[in-house]
Amino acid sequence: MRLTLSQFVERWRAASLSERSGAQSHFIDLCDMLGQPHPAAADGIGKRFALEKPVSKVYGGYGFADIWRRDHFVWEYKESRGLPSGVPGLDLMTRGYQPGEITIIGAKSGVGKTSLLIQSAIANVSQGDPVLFSLEMTR
Structure with missing residues (x-):
């Protein structure tokens, strides 16, 4: 049919x-x-x-x-992906941000953590999904 x-x-x-x-x-x-x-x-x-x-x-x-x-x-089929990180290569490795997971992104100052979160927010807002937020840590 x-x-x-x-x-x-x-x-x-x-x-x-x-x-x-x-x-x-x-x-x-x-x-x-x-x-x-x-x-x-x-x-x-x-x-x-x-x-x-x-x-x-x-x-x-x-x-x-x-x-x-x-x-x-x-x-090649893959199970459903989570929310996109905004970085296709990262999403291929992680399948995006998954429900029920806590994703911690840590690195030295000036290596792009905030840029990554902004890219993630743009990727998610463009498809109507919730936006991520960042808490800056003190030393």
Whole structure:
């Protein structure tokens, strides 16, 4: 059944599945919405298009790509991220500021703690999320 965009958004906005339990269903629904074949329909043996494709990592070792299509893309699902820090590289490592966590940023004077918090505030305000605040410490 082909989903409309609004049906797709409605279905997945309410979903609270983990990455492992939702990734394949999400991708198959995305394919259906876009009128594209999903991996098993396009390649029943997984030589050109597959879910959970075994891959070697750039820095050594092995793992699995959530969705892989030869010469096109590798798609890796990640569980939902927290509030953005405003620094994409930091968010990749930490998944943003997570609910229930206390994030302490400490460093010497003049290395950019206040700049980081301002960038975080801008990133969050621009998407309508709460703003962070800083308490300066005395020596």
